[in-house]
Amino acid sequence: MENTLKVPTMAELFAAGQQPEVLFWVGCAGSFDDRAKKITKAFVKILNKANVSFAVLGTEESCSGDPAKRAGNEFLFQMQAVTNIEVMNAYEVKKVVTACPHCFNTIKNEYPGLGGNYDVVHHTQFLKELLSEGRISMEGGQFKGKRITFHDPCYLGRANGVYEAPRELIQKLDAELIEMKSCKSRGLCCGAGGAQMFKEPEKGDKDINIERTEQALETKPEIIAAGCPFCNTMMTDGVKNKEKEADIAVMDIAELIATAEDL
Numbered sequence: 216m217e218n219t220l221k222v223p224t225m226a227e228l229f230a231a232g233q234q235p236e237v238l239f240w241v242g243c244a245g246s247f248d249d250r251a252k253k254i255t256k257a258f259v260k261i262l263n264k265a266n267v268s269f270a271v272l273g274t275e276e277s278c279s280g281d282p283a284k285r286a287g288n289e290f291l292f293q294m295q296a297v298t299n300i301e302v303m304n305a306y307e308v309k310k311v312v313t314a315c316p317h318c319f320n321t322i323k324n325e326y327p328g329l330g331g332n333y334d335v336v337h338h339t340q341f342l343k344e345l346l347s348e349g350r351i352s353m354e355g356g357q358f359k360g361k362r363i364t365f366h367d368p369c370y371l372g373r374a375n376g377v378y379e380a381p382r383e384l385i386q387k388l389d390a391e392l393i394e395m396k397s398c399k400s401r402g403l404c405c406g407a408g409g410a411q412m413f414k415e416p417e418k419g420d421k422d423i424n425i426e427r428t429e430q431a432l433e434t435k436p437e438i439i440a441a442g443c444p445f446c447n448t449m450m451t452d453g454v455k456n457k458e459k460e461a462d463i464a465v466m467d468i469a470e471l472i473a474t475a476e477d478l
Contacts, residue, residue, distance in 0.1 A: 428453025
């Protein structure tokens, strides 16, 4: 089949005596959530196109532990983290890329205290690296002149100060990047962080994701770009709540690039 995706596992490469350039940490959402799987596939297509030597842990990957830690279950977090670290250290992993800011933040900032020291990058940073090294080229194609607003994920932006990589990629698509009134260091949470993704909201006047969607709609976008599977879900729900799903797409940065390149 032409469109079969090549996704090697660390176990396969290790058995063949090979060490990939980077471990792609897929994360729970990217593995199990139907919408987020599309982001995973888009990113893999770009990696293959750029001839990046990468591998995934496959069935050896467990949850990074972010939801457990944020919900206050430190014991469960440490169990999950230590298990992952043992697997990654056994494979001598040096560099990790992930499309989930929650995994990114946890592996980058919390694994070192438990013996897991890696160079961890978010997929937007990695895509920007590939672009600046000339390993991928980007043409705007169907996104040329399109109005796109970018929603900053909390764990990418405010927690780790990564604001420019996703925006540079959007601008490389020749799209018109329009900022919401709360953006960058003043960004507003989508409402799914801190394990809130998995519970119903408390009573109040308005859900956070609706408030955030309203800010996005004020920019009159054709596309709301995201860099996080949780944000993607919350913004998609917000757009549906406003009955705008026919007019406004919610897309991950990797999907924008893969679509622009017809991958």
